Amino acid sequence: MTALLEIRDLKAEIAGKQILNGYDLTVKAGEVHAIMGPNGSGKSTLSYVLSGRPGYKITEGQALLAGADLSQMSVDERAAAGLFLAFQYPLEVPGVATMTFLRAALNAQRKKRGEEEMSSPDMIKRVKELAKILDMDMEMLRRPVNVGFSGGEKKRAETLQMMLLEPKLCILDETDSGLDIDALKVVSNGVNQLRSKDRGIVVITHYQRLLDYITPDVVHVQSAGRIVRTGGKELALELEETGYARYQSEAA
Amino acid sequence: MAAVEETVEQVRRVGADQYKYGFITDIESDLAPKGLSEEVIRFISAKKDEPEWMLEWRLEAYRRWLTMTEPKWARVDYPAIDYQDLYYYAAPKSTAGPKSLDEVDPELLRTYEKLGIPLHEREILAGVERPEGEERPRVAVDAVFDSVSVATTFKEELKKSGVIFCPISEALREHPELVRKYLGTVVPTSDNYFATLNSAVFSDGSFVYIPPGVRCPMELSTYFRINEKNTGQFERTLIIADRGSYVSYLEGCTAPKRDENQLHAAVVELVALDDAEIKYSTVQNWYPGDENGKGGIYNFVTKRGDCRGANSKISWTQVETGSAITWKYPSCVLRGDNSRGEFYSIAISNGRQQVDSGTKMIHLGKGTTSRIISKGISAGRSSNAYRGLVSAHRKAEGARNFTNCDSLLIGDACSAHTIPYIEAKNPSCVFEHEATTSKISEDVLFYCMQRGLSQEDATALVVNGFVRDVLQQLPMEFAVEAQKLISVSLEGSVG
Numbered sequence: 001m002t003a004l005l006e007i008r009d010l011k012a013e014i015a016g017k018q019i020l021n022g023y024d025l026t027v028k029a030g031e032v033h034a035i036m037g038p039n040g041s042g043k044s045t046l047s048y049v050l051s052g053r054p055g056y057k058i059t060e061g062q063a064l065l066a067g068a069d070l071s072q073m074s075v076d077e078r079a080a081a082g083l084f085l086a087f088q089y090p091l092e093v094p095g096v097a098t099m100t101f102l103r104a105a106l107n108a109q110r111k112k113r114g115e116e117e118m119s120s121p122d123m124i125k126r127v128k129e130l131a132k133i134l135d136m137d138m139e140m141l142r143r144p145v146n147v148g149f150s151g152g153e154k155k156r157a158e159t160l161q162m163m164l165l166e167p168k169l170c171i172l173d174e175t176d177s178g179l180d181i182d183a184l185k186v187v188s189n190g191v192n193q194l195r196s197k198d199r200g201i202v203v204i205t206h207y208q209r210l211l212d213y214i215t216p217d218v219v220h221v222q223s224a225g226r227i228v229r230t231g232g233k234e235l236a237l238e239l240e241e242t243g244y245a246r247y248q249s250e251a252a
Numbered sequence: 253m254a255a256v257e258e259t260v261e262q263v264r265r266v267g268a269d270q271y272k273y274g275f276i277t278d279i280e281s282d283l284a285p286k287g288l289s290e291e292v293i294r295f296i297s298a299k300k301d302e303p304e305w306m307l308e309w310r311l312e313a314y315r316r317w318l319t320m321t322e323p324k325w326a327r328v329d330y331p332a333i334d335y336q337d338l339y340y341y342a343a344p345k346s347t348a349g350p351k352s353l354d355e356v357d358p359e360l361l362r363t364y365e366k367l368g369i370p371l372h373e374r375e376i377l378a379g380v381e382r383p384e385g386e387e388r389p390r391v392a393v394d395a396v397f398d399s400v401s402v403a404t405t406f407k408e409e410l411k412k413s414g415v416i417f418c419p420i421s422e423a424l425r426e427h428p429e430l431v432r433k434y435l436g437t438v439v440p441t442s443d444n445y446f447a448t449l450n451s452a453v454f455s456d457g458s459f460v461y462i463p464p465g466v467r468c469p470m471e472l473s474t475y476f477r478i479n480e481k482n483t484g485q486f487e488r489t490l491i492i493a494d495r496g497s498y499v500s501y502l503e504g505c506t507a508p509k510r511d512e513n514q515l516h517a518a519v520v521e522l523v524a525l526d527d528a529e530i531k532y533s534t535v536q537n538w539y540p541g542d543e544n545g546k547g548g549i550y551n552f553v554t555k556r557g558d559c560r561g562a563n564s565k566i567s568w569t570q571v572e573t574g575s576a577i578t579w580k581y582p583s584c585v586l587r588g589d590n591s592r593g594e595f596y597s598i599a600i601s602n603g604r605q606q607v608d609s610g611t612k613m614i615h616l617g618k619g620t621t622s623r624i625i626s627k628g629i630s631a632g633r634s635s636n637a638y639r640g641l642v643s644a645h646r647k648a649e650g651a652r653n654f655t656n657c658d659s660l661l662i663g664d665a666c667s668a669h670t671i672p673y674i675e676a677k678n679p680s681c682v683f684e685h686e687a688t689t690s691k692i693s694e695d696v697l698f699y700c701m702q703r704g705l706s707q708e709d710a711t712a713l714v715v716n717g718f719v720r721d722v723l724q725q726l727p728m729e730f731a732v733e734a735q736k737l738i739s740v741s742l743e744g745s746v747g
Binding site: 051053054074075076078079080084085087090091093094095101104105106108112144165 | 718
């Protein structure tokens with residue numbers, strides 16, 4: 001069976017500066033991977049390279065989503081193919097109601113996949129269910145996307161988008177940053193509901209804390225733009241004890 | 253390619269091909285001799301069978317115009333206009349006063365059908381979307397083709413409530429006392445170069461009178477179409493809302509694609525008496541010229557509303573996407589105590605378009621208030637300037653204004669300018685001014701695209717969000733259409 005995400009010897013740069021240095025990672029459907037590492041190790045870069053953010057350039061190697069070469073796809077094609085990035089700092093879209101945004105995004109993806117658009121009543125019903133799981137007020141969804149949202153509200157909104165769009169591969173970039181413990185539980189609960197045998201989840205985090213709620217199958221340590229160690233969920237606990245110092249020196 | 257670069261690339265490709273109203277109607281026209289002279293003015297006046305005083309009025313304006321010079325202060329640049337190389341009157345031959353729609357030339361009906369403008373009363377404006385089951389809004393339309401009105405719908409029904417809605421040439425014959433009482437009282441014949449020219453040669457336009465206490469039972473709309481080559485369009489619109497009445501009026505405009513520039517110098521006068529309210533909306537989609545700046549309409553328009561009565565209100569809402577050059581400042585003279593003026597504008601420029609537009613709020617009466625919300629979007633190699641005046645007379649005790657001007661830039665070859673003038677002669681006034689200029693954010697586009705929206709849809713979404721405050725002011729029936737128009741103007745891929 002083809003892996004959901006297959007990264008082979010990937011090198012990537014921003015403005016001529018190489019950030020990823022021969023990255024290898026394989027995520028199979030049904031797995032949850034955690035990528036941990038010190039600040040500046042290129043964790044967010046990985047998520048931007050995979051999702052196709054302008055300015056992030058692959059110079060060598062390959063990244064395949066369900067066998068398809070991501071470098072040959074535009075940002076929106078990658079999204080329609082099932083790649084979702086939950087942003088560390090979600091962007092504001094002034095004047096565009098969240099509900100309008102959700103509808104536009106979902107139907108754009110469906111259209112690209114040759115599927116029927118979701119009707120407005122079905123859509124509202126589904127969003128209501130999800131908002132309940134995430135303990136969100138429907139009133140919030142009438143407000144412009146992320147405008148005036150607190151840190152916690154933004155992360156809930158990201159999770160709601162992810163649950164609605166039902167991607168094949170979810171990449172969560174520092175989703176725990178800016179969350180208090182209650183919000184962390186709610187968001188983690190949402191993510192856990194997305195765990196399925198058909199879906200892969202990559203959790204990028206600096207701290208072990210999030211992994212108390214989203215239990216990973218595999219934990220990787222990233223340093224200086226590549227994975228330097230891979231283990232089971234116990235590796236996260238070990239890192240909590242020892243810190244990243246030894247990996248930083250290893251990379252240097 | 254970076255998202256913004258791609259948008260810029262798409263915008264570059266837009267240009268002329270995207271203007272879907274650029275077709276030419278092949279119809280025989282009755283033209284005045286080329287050029288401008290007293291004879292031509294007499295010709296126009298005779299064609300319209302006008303009273304003697306009207307001819308004198310025109311001639312006086314013409315003589316004054318000869319002494320005036322074209323204004324040069326706007327941030328626009330164009331070659332000198334040869335006023336003798338234009339036709340000042342063009343009328344489809346077949347329309348020598350059609351009595352009913354059945355008599356209108358089928359070629360003209362087809363033209364309006366193509367433009368999505370219903371001239372049959374059972375139809376509704378194209379692009380109007382309503383949930384099923386809800387009654388469809390009815391809109392009365394006056395269709396002006398080159399220099400003449402070719403059809404006006406729902407006249408009979410409006411008449412029942414006392415509303416007069418007809419071509420101004422007809423009003424001059426049927427209601428001369430009303431026209432004479434109000435014409436030129438808001439924009440005098442001496443007002444400015446283009447308004448004076450209009451006063452001399454105006455050929456048609458709409459006339460609206462709402463009697464005291466009447467709420468006009470439907471939206472009124474005039475649809476302007478310039479078809480004939482080398483022809484200027486000089487329409488004149490006069491709307492009078494008598495005491496305690498209300499009317500909502502919409503104006504739309506398109507023109508064929510032609511290589512030479514066409515001149516459009518209209519005058520719109522609004523008069524609101526005590527407690528009356530006029531809401532005037534414009535969706536301006538004149539041909540903007542091709543990507544190299546060839547062709548397109550010169551839109552030199554004077555629009556002014558006079559809040560003549562106490563507690564009256566005039567509101568201008570405009571969506572401007574067309575014209576090679578726009579020079580236009582819909583204004584409010586707040587004469588009546590506690591009167592209110594509003595100006596909501598979306599001005600989009602692309603290609604080589606040049607826009608110098610804004611408003612004037614002249615506070616004369618006590619307790620007058622005004623609000624200005626202007627959203628300018630520049631793309632391509634266009635230039636987009638907001639120019640606005642807010643002034644208070646010595647007697648304008650307690651006048652208030654709030655102004656908000658936002659500019660959005662797409663790409664790095666366009667420009668945006670904000671030129672506000674504020675003059676307060678009464679110490680009790682409160683004038684507020686806010687302005688921002690920003691570039692469309694690459695990060696926001698990336699965020700939207702990561703959720704599955706294409707480059708174009710993401711841009712359209714961001715722009716629609718940017719202009720939302722103003723779109724909300726449009727009559728609902730037209731908001732959908734305006735939203736689409738914005739996407740087309742910027743993207744070129746829609747439709």
